[in-house]
Amino acid sequence: MEEVARDIRYNAGRLASFTNTMQITKWTHYHHLDQIKDLVNGGLRPALVRLEEIQPQLPDWKQQSIDKMLDAAKTLAADTNSAFLTKNESRNIPPAMNTEYKELVTRINEHAENLVKTSDAAGTYASARLKAAEAGLKVPKK
Numbered sequence: 001m002e003e004v005a006r007d008i009r010y011n012a013g014r015l016a017s018f019t020n021t022m023q024i025t026k027w028t029h030y031h032h033l034d035q036i037k038d039l040v041n042g043g044l045r046p047a048l049v050r051l052e053e054i055q056p057q058l059p060d061w062k063q064q065s066i067d068k069m070l071d072a073a074k075t076l077a078a079d080t081n082s083a084f085l086t087k088n089e090s091r092n093i094p095p096a097m098n099t100e101y102k103e104l105v106t107r108i109n110e111h112a113e114n115l116v117k118t119s120d121a122a123g124t125y126a127s128a129r130l131k132a133a134e135a136g137l138k139v140p141k142k
Helices: 002-018 026-057 060-089 099-134
Strands: none
Touching: 002 026, 002 099, 026 060, 026 099, 060 099
16 A cells, blocks of 8 residues: 555656646656556555455554545545546646646645555554564554
8 A cells, every 4th residue: 555655746746846847748647647546456456445444443543544545535536537627627727827736736746645644544553562472562443
């Protein structure tokens, strides 16, 4: 999950940097939006579906982490779709001059960053709990 989120963040960061210059082609923007869409559909969605399936069986802290990741992924997917639509509707406006597109790219970047932080924190916390349990420390269930 974290690795896919980092790949999405990379592409979103590239897009964000591209919106400040007129030198980047429209194809490049579409390419990175496509990469994000593919990562969301092929990487995030299967992992999130599985997490949703097992979520009720997990401790509260894991359920909260999953809820945050689900929210970030859903808004990321919606904003990515909106960015495609905005680019298609305003084909004659360069991305660097398209305010709505630039705002969507900024939000996509923020959602990707949120996904990375949440998945990293959940993984770090789970790893620490496992190490504590392996060391013989009493680890509360919730």
